[in-house]
Amino acid sequence: MQKDAGEQVKPIDPVALRRAFGTFVTGVTVITTRDAEGRPRGMTANSFTSVSLDPPLLLVCIGKGASSYPVFQQSGHFAVNLLHDGQVDVSNLFASKSADKFASVVHDAVHTGAPVLTDCLTWFDCTVHSLVDAGDHAILVGRIQAFGTSPADPLGFCRGRYAQVKDPLPPGWLSSHDMIVGYLIEADGSLLLARDGKGGWVLPSATSRIREGRLPLAGGGELALEPYDTFLYSVFDVADNDPGYLIYRARIARPYGSCGLPEQFCFFPMNQLPFEDIASQEIRAMLRRYVHETERGRFGIYMDSLDGGRVAMVGDTQPWLQSAHS
Structure with a gap:
């Protein structure tokens, strides 16, 4: 009216x-x-x-x-x-x-x-x-x-x-975005790898997200990680019919000798990584870049693309760590 x-x-x-x-x-x-x-x-x-x-x-x-x-x-x-x-x-x-x-x-x-x-x-x-x-x-x-x-x-x-809001995911939801989340877990100059069941090695992956500073590993066991030292490192595909990869850098919160990990996991010194026993060419290339950048103390984020990908350098992370703890 x-x-x-x-x-x-x-x-x-x-x-x-x-x-x-x-x-x-x-x-x-x-x-x-x-x-x-x-x-x-x-x-x-x-x-x-x-x-x-x-x-x-x-x-x-x-x-x-x-x-x-x-x-x-x-x-x-x-x-x-x-x-x-x-x-x-x-x-x-x-x-x-x-x-x-x-x-x-x-x-x-x-x-x-x-x-x-x-x-x-x-x-x-x-x-x-x-x-x-x-x-x-x-x-x-x-x-x-x-x-x-x-x-x-x-x-x-x-x-x-x-x-x-209890609503089961519709069929196919997120299927095009399924990603394997792998971790470059470093401790005392060594890197954690997991047996692939075929005589080779792969990066460890997680069964869920980090909760309360602890990462549950696929294959059993969990690791306590430094809460302010986990960064996205690489995003890439390995084949058109395979899921993509999200790779994070992380550091464990205590000496790896006291972690009590299952036998399928092993820490390798950076200069002794078993590249010949890693099946994926993309993972091998990513690991070689990681070793090289670790030696220089300057890291980048790799993003895959049709023309070969891009690496965005992020520089030394130490200033960010100091800010995060302040």
């Missing part, structure tokens, strides 16, 4: 409006970045949505009253980490005023340097496309530079509380 020109419009009740907004079921995200000193900063947010596929854009809304707002306002990059249903504690942590939210949460630097939570449902690593003023919030639009996802159940939020 149309209002008369002289009739006064009733003010909107912000509490009632908030409750109305809250009936829209959302996921839960942790958005992260680094401040001017390189320290990780993050906060929980559920005002998130996709924007565009071409160019790849997303947005998240940040309250201007949040303590991390000035950092996001000034940073040129950020990451959006969608949480899975086992991460209520992570959501609560990043919604709190804790002085060190990252102390108990394992995170990596993938592309921009923004902290990416190692264990989450899906992550997007972004550069800032634009920042739009919107009342008591700011709309942060990001251009996606890298992303990753998993088949876990999402953490939902509705009417001011967490909600379960």
Whole structure:
């Protein structure tokens, strides 16, 4: 019904409006970045949505009253980490005023340097496309530079509380994105390899993501890893009909002699790697590059492509490690 020109419009009740907004079921995200000193900063947010596929854009809304707002306002990059249903504690942590939210949460630097939570449902690593003023919030639009996802159940939020979203994956979902996750696990100048059951050696792989600093290995056993020393190292395919590979660098947290690994695992000195017993040409080439870069102390990230691939050098990681511990 149309209002008369002289009739006064009733003010909107912000509490009632908030409750109305809250009936829209959302996921839960942790958005992260680094401040001017390189320290990780993050906060929980559920005002998130996709924007565009071409160019790849997303947005998240940040309250201007949040303590991390000035950092996001000034940073040129950020990451959006969608949480899975086992991460209520992570959501609560990043919604709190804790002085060190990252102390108990394992995170990596993938592309921009923004902290990416190692264990989450899906992550997007972004550069800032634009920042739009919107009342008591700011709309942060990001251009996606890298992303990753998993088949876990999402953490939902509705009417001011967490909600379960139990929905089995549709047939074929993620099938084109299946990846073998391998690890270059280093200890005291040696590298961990696993027997392939055919008289040769392969890189160890994991049965799930790193949890509480421990990596469960395919074939049995687990390793405690240094939480701030795990980095993406290489992404490549070996054949059109095979899954791709994600290779991470990692270091164990204690001397490997005390790890108690099953007999199918063995540490080899860097200068004694059994290249002739590694079947995959791509893995051999990647290992030779790793040995060479380890000697120089300067590493790159290899990304496969139709014209032979690219190596993006990331330099010495030590300054990042110091920032992560600070």
